[in-house]
Amino acid sequence: MPRLDLEDLLQGRKIVICCGSGGVGKTTVSAALGVQAALLGKKVLALTVDPARRLADSLGLSELGNREAPVPAERFLRHGKNPAGSLHAMMLDTKRTFDELIERYAPDETVASNIMQNQFYQHLSSAMTGSHEYLAMEKLYQIHLDGRYDLIVLDTPPTKHALDFLEAPNRVRAFFDRSISQWFLKPYLTMGRLSLNLFNRTAGTVLRLVERFTGAEFLHDVSEFVTGLADSFDIFRSRAEEVMHVLRGEETTFLLVTAADRGSLGEAAYFYDRIRKASLPFGGIIANRFHAFPLPDESGPPPRDRDESREAMLAALTRRRGLPPPVARQLVENFDRYLGLALRDRDALHAFTQRSPGRIPLLTVPAFDEDIFDIGGLLKMNEYLFPAPS
Amino acid sequence: MMKDPGLLDKRLLIVSGKGGVGKSVVAATLAWMAANRGKRTLLVELDTVASVSRMFGKPEGDAYRERKLGTNLSCFYVEGKAGLEEYLQLVLKSRAFVRRIVRTPIYQYFLNVAPGLKELMAVGKLWDLEQKRLPGTEMPLYDLIVVDTPATGHVVSYLQMPMTAAETAKGFVRREARKVADLLQDPLRTAFHIVTTPAEMPVNEAIDLYEKARSGLHLPIGRLFVNQVYPPFFQGKDGESYRRWRSEMEKGPRRDGSKQDEWERRERALLACAESWEKTRSVQEAYMGRLFNVFGDRMALLPFVAVPQASLDMIRTLAESIEEPDPSLKGKALASSGS
Numbered sequence: 001m002p003r004l005d006l007e008d009l010l011q012g013r014k015i016v017i018c019c020g021s022g023g024v025g026k027t028t029v030s031a032a033l034g035v036q037a038a039l040l041g042k043k044v045l046a047l048t049v050d051p052a053r054r055l056a057d058s059l060g061l062s063e064l065g066n067r068e069a070p071v072p073a074e075r076f077l078r079h080g081k082n083p084a085g086s087l088h089a090m091m092l093d094t095k096r097t098f099d100e101l102i103e104r105y106a107p108d109e110t111v112a113s114n115i116m117q118n119q120f121y122q123h124l125s126s127a128m129t130g131s132h133e134y135l136a137m138e139k140l141y142q143i144h145l146d147g148r149y150d151l152i153v154l155d156t157p158p159t160k161h162a163l164d165f166l167e168a169p170n171r172v173r174a175f176f177d178r179s180i181s182q183w184f185l186k187p188y189l190t191m192g193r194l195s196l197n198l199f200n201r202t203a204g205t206v207l208r209l210v211e212r213f214t215g216a217e218f219l220h221d222v223s224e225f226v227t228g229l230a231d232s233f234d235i236f237r238s239r240a241e242e243v244m245h246v247l248r249g250e251e252t253t254f255l256l257v258t259a260a261d262r263g264s265l266g267e268a269a270y271f272y273d274r275i276r277k278a279s280l281p282f283g284g285i286i287a288n289r290f291h292a293f294p295l296p297d298e299s300g301p302p303p304r305d306r307d308e309s310r311e312a313m314l315a316a317l318t319r320r321r322g323l324p325p326p327v328a329r330q331l332v333e334n335f336d337r338y339l340g341l342a343l344r345d346r347d348a349l350h351a352f353t354q355r356s357p358g359r360i361p362l363l364t365v366p367a368f369d370e371d372i373f374d375i376g377g378l379l380k381m382n383e384y385l386f387p388a389p390s
Numbered sequence: 391m392m393k394d395p396g397l398l399d400k401r402l403l404i405v406s407g408k409g410g411v412g413k414s415v416v417a418a419t420l421a422w423m424a425a426n427r428g429k430r431t432l433l434v435e436l437d438t439v440a441s442v443s444r445m446f447g448k449p450e451g452d453a454y455r456e457r458k459l460g461t462n463l464s465c466f467y468v469e470g471k472a473g474l475e476e477y478l479q480l481v482l483k484s485r486a487f488v489r490r491i492v493r494t495p496i497y498q499y500f501l502n503v504a505p506g507l508k509e510l511m512a513v514g515k516l517w518d519l520e521q522k523r524l525p526g527t528e529m530p531l532y533d534l535i536v537v538d539t540p541a542t543g544h545v546v547s548y549l550q551m552p553m554t555a556a557e558t559a560k561g562f563v564r565r566e567a568r569k570v571a572d573l574l575q576d577p578l579r580t581a582f583h584i585v586t587t588p589a590e591m592p593v594n595e596a597i598d599l600y601e602k603a604r605s606g607l608h609l610p611i612g613r614l615f616v617n618q619v620y621p622p623f624f625q626g627k628d629g630e631s632y633r634r635w636r637s638e639m640e641k642g643p644r645r646d647g648s649k650q651d652e653w654e655r656r657e658r659a660l661l662a663c664a665e666s667w668e669k670t671r672s673v674q675e676a677y678m679g680r681l682f683n684v685f686g687d688r689m690a691l692l693p694f695v696a697v698p699q700a701s702l703d704m705i706r707t708l709a710e711s712i713e714e715p716d717p718s719l720k721g722k723a724l725a726s727s728g729s
Binding site: 021022023024052053054158171174175177205206207209210211212213217218259261262263264294295313316317321323324326327330331332334335336337338339340341343344347348369370371373 | 408409410411441478481482487491494495496497498499500502504507510541555558559560561562563589590591592594620621624627628631632635638653655656657659660662663664665666667669670673694696697698699
């Protein structure tokens with residue numbers, strides 16, 4: 001597989017979107033990309049959703065969402081770096097983003113405030129699958145249109161599957177589908193009761209079932225929401241299309257961040273297929289927390305010889321170095337642990353390479369012993385994300 | 391942190407935690423242990439990436455079909471969409487009518503927008519499985535059901551649904567939801583276990599999940615499984631020996647023959663691994679200390695197992711350390727926590 005050249009990739013892009021399932025170090029990788037771009041002279045915004053506390057603190061991210069704040073140059077200087085550009089960070093508040101959209105598109109203030117108190121809206125803006133993902137895209141789109149940054153790095157919300165992010169705009173489009181919304185514009189629904197004889201049998205049954213599950217109030221709330229925004233449905237839909245248009249553009253690139261184990265890489269291959277089908281611009285894969293072999297040019301003796309080599313190491317440690325046998329044994333056991341990790345990751349990467357059609361640019365980043373929580377740590381990660389040409 | 395004879399004497403074990411901490415393999419281990427003790431056990435994957443069958447060396451199967459994994463052990467994939475269709479079948483009787491309904495745009499629409507409909511159906515299925523009886527008897531079809539759940543953020547919205555529906559829904563659905571909620575909240579039948587690793591984000595999420603499950607959902611909390619724990623680093627006299635060895639090597643390589651150089655190289659790799667172990671363990675101890683303040687004796691430490699992928703071997707190792715906890719894993723950091 002070709003090596004992913006991130007420096008080259010950052011040069012021509014205005015939007016970098018880091019996707020991946022939760023817990024693979026996506027936020028850290030995004031922040032590290034932001035740091036590097038700032039060092040290269042760009043004015044960068046790192047847009048994140050749920051950073052680890054200490055990383056958030058060191059980037060100067062406040063509890064308050066949707067507010068951009070510059071990362072003070074002093075935090076770079078502390079680690080001997082003076083950015084030619086600047087790094088800004090923002091914690092994304094998806095609920096707030098949705099509220100702002102409603103305020104903008106509701107016909108008047110009363111309707112807007114009714115909608116915001118509506119139970120269905122509250123569910124929609126906080127819990128519905130895809131809404132966080134879509135609103136992250138929406139905010140990205142807004143900032144992109146403002147044009148105040150050379151580069152925006154988006155760290156996508158944690159999802160069950162990396163794919164959920166890609167499917168979000170379609171869900172939104174389906175949601176604001178007029179033919180569906182018509183059902184809720186009928187006055188008998190706004191009264192909170194169904195007059196079933198006015199429906200055809202199938203649709204009536206569905207609505208009756210929904211009422212049974214969720215209570216009549218829910219249908220009333222849906223109806224209030226839809227009625228209030230009916231005139232803006234086309235706007236919402238076309239906005240979702242514009243967002244997709246920007247995401248497909250040449251100035252955008254998608255990166256997939258994954259852990260280096262078999263399960264994560266398996267998902268990565270699937271994600272790659274889907275992103276290609278959706279004709280979105282794909283930059284490459286960053287396999288994080290990769291364990292290299294303890295002896296760089298050697299993948300360890302074959303299992304059959306391993307016992308022999310283990311004995312030799314034990315003997316050497318005790319006889320030559322005079323280490324107590326239990327200490328020597330634990331040192332060798334620990335070595336085996338790291339060898340096992342390296343074998344695991346190498347096999348996973350190998351299986352991934354075998355399975356994936358075509359040539360996907362890929363980069364591995366090693367597992368660090370300590371948490372990364374400041375610019376110093378991000379700079380250390382960048383030694384691997386942006387290796388010096390050898 | 392001691393042997394818990396009651397661990398498997400429930401009807402339903404829910405295993406939750408952040409993605410990537412080994413939640414599925416812990417769920418598989420608990421199920422495997424129960425099956426080994428002769429319990430008819432069902433391992434349920436609740437709307438999650440299907441992975442358990444591969445751990446047992448079996449291919450993945452379809453949703454809603456029970457697959458055998460071994461003696462007394464099978465697995466089942468539960469997913470909300472299929473659950474709702476099954477439920478509709480039950481209510482509407484006519485298969486053809488259900489097929490017509492699920493194809494309508496308005497059904498698809500509500501499936502996506504109605505709050506918690508899919509979640510309710512998925513959790514409702516757990517109750518349904520618990521209720522199943524051996525044909526012609528009062529004996530449960532499954533002695534124990536172990537549930538591997540979706541990642542943290544989602545599991546709360548799943549388990550919340552029956553409680554919510556028991557209050558907001560009407561008539562039949564409300565009564566059904568109440569039964570499901572009763573099962574989930576019953577400490578005699580159910581235990582809610584959390585899996586984490588001793589690292590920043592998983593620990594934050596575990597504590598957050600614990601608070602939500604306890605005070606928000608009123609679930610009977612079981613264990614906190616802390617997975618991937620490295621053994622304590624050298625202490626006392628062993629520590630002195632280790633440091634002496636390290637400083638000897640820092641004096642630089644001895645060059646008296648090629649054989650020696652090769653050994654020197656190996657020894658340096660041993661040292662690099664040892665240094666990584668020391669750092670990792672020290673970071674882990676800080677997080678385990680934080681967890682101990684919240685979870686106390688509910689904590690069960692599981693050793694780090696380096697294998698290519700979760701397999702029966704790994705399950706055996708984890709089962710051993712659940713049955714016979716290794717006291718040395720705690721080290722000094724948690725010395726105050728009793729035996």
